[in-house]
Amino acid sequence: MKANNTITFIISKNYGAPLSMSAKVGRVYLFLGLGGVLLAAMVVMSLLYIVTHSRVQGVQEENRRLKKERDALQERLMSSNHEAFEGRQSAYIAALLKPRGDEDAALGRPGDDEEESYEPPIRVASYTAKVTNSHVQVDFRMVNKARDWKKYHGGFVLVVFENDDKEPATYAPSPTASLNEEGFPQTYKSGVHLGIFQSAATLRRRTKRPENGDYFNNVTLYLFSLRGGLLLRERFPLEKSLFEGKGTTVKTYHLS
Numbered sequence: 001m002k003a004n005n006t007i008t009f010i011i012s013k014n015y016g017a018p019l020s021m022s023a024k025v026g027r028v029y030l031f032l033g034l035g036g037v038l039l040a041a042m043v044v045m046s047l048l049y050i051v052t053h054s055r056v057q058g059v060q061e062e063n064r065r066l067k068k069e070r071d072a073l074q075e076r077l078m079s080s081n082h083e084a085f086e087g088r089q090s091a092y093i094a095a096l097l098k099p100r101g102d103e104d105a106a107l108g109r110p111g112d113d114e115e116e117s118y119e120p121p122i123r124v125a126s127y128t129a130k131v132t133n134s135h136v137q138v139d140f141r142m143v144n145k146a147r148d149w150k151k152y153h154g155g156f157v158l159v160v161f162e163n164d165d166k167e168p169a170t171y172a173p174s175p176t177a178s179l180n181e182e183g184f185p186q187t188y189k190s191g192v193h194l195g196i197f198q199s200a201a202t203l204r205r206r207t208k209r210p211e212n213g214d215y216f217n218n219v220t221l222y223l224f225s226l227r228g229g230l231l232l233r234e235r236f237p238l239e240k241s242l243f244e245g246k247g248t249t250v251k252t253y254h255l256s
Contacts, residue, residue, distance in 0.1 A: 121146035122223055122232050125200070128252040129219075131242040136161060137206035138219050138236075144199055155225045156191035159205040162218040162235075172216070174205040188224035215243035 007028050012018040123145050130137040138159065146152055160183050161172040171183040177190035185191070194203065203221075210216065216238050223232035242249045 121152050124234055124255060126252060126254045127236055128250065129238050129242055130250045131209065132248045133246055134209055135206050136209050136216060140203040140221060142201045142203055144197055152196060153226060154195045155223050155231060156188050157194045157203055158185050158191035158222045160220045161207050161216040162220060163216050165217055172207045174207045185222055188228045191224060215240055
């Protein structure tokens, strides 16, 4: 091996023989070059981190702020829908109790304008509760009561299984959705889409059966319009006996 083609590293000690290592010049230059590239890359990445760290933190903080504002707006929207629905129901009851004109009194019915203004277009005619060893299922028979059925443009349905015998009450939404402390949905678009139907349709929802002897004593159905307005909110009882024992139990409830 030619002397000018190698580089020899010698490490001398105060005692014993010195340590030496020889390598080709090209290989030494290659290792030095790779080390320099690696060091330069680390320096560049460090500089980029220093430059962008504060900006990334600012973006993350802005995202957290926007998320809080979005959640607050959604909660206010759902609360407004809740209050508006309660107002429509109260107004409808008040309209029914208000003295009517001679013609309406003779016919024994509220005025046509009052009916169209306050009666929800979609109602539940009956529902069937089915409890198995693994899940709880409810089938709702939905009917369209609107005189012009095309006025219903579809909406979002969300069903909440409830146990208000417990303290605090427990809720199981179907499909999965965020609820407030009273079990009211926070986002209407979490529901399943219920399309336009002329006379009747069946809606089926299910959830996991509670464990350790727990049960549901109510199920509440929420129907929101495509824009988030609350069209229907009805609570239906579930008998505790459905959850007693093993096997499958089924009961159908017909509503007036």
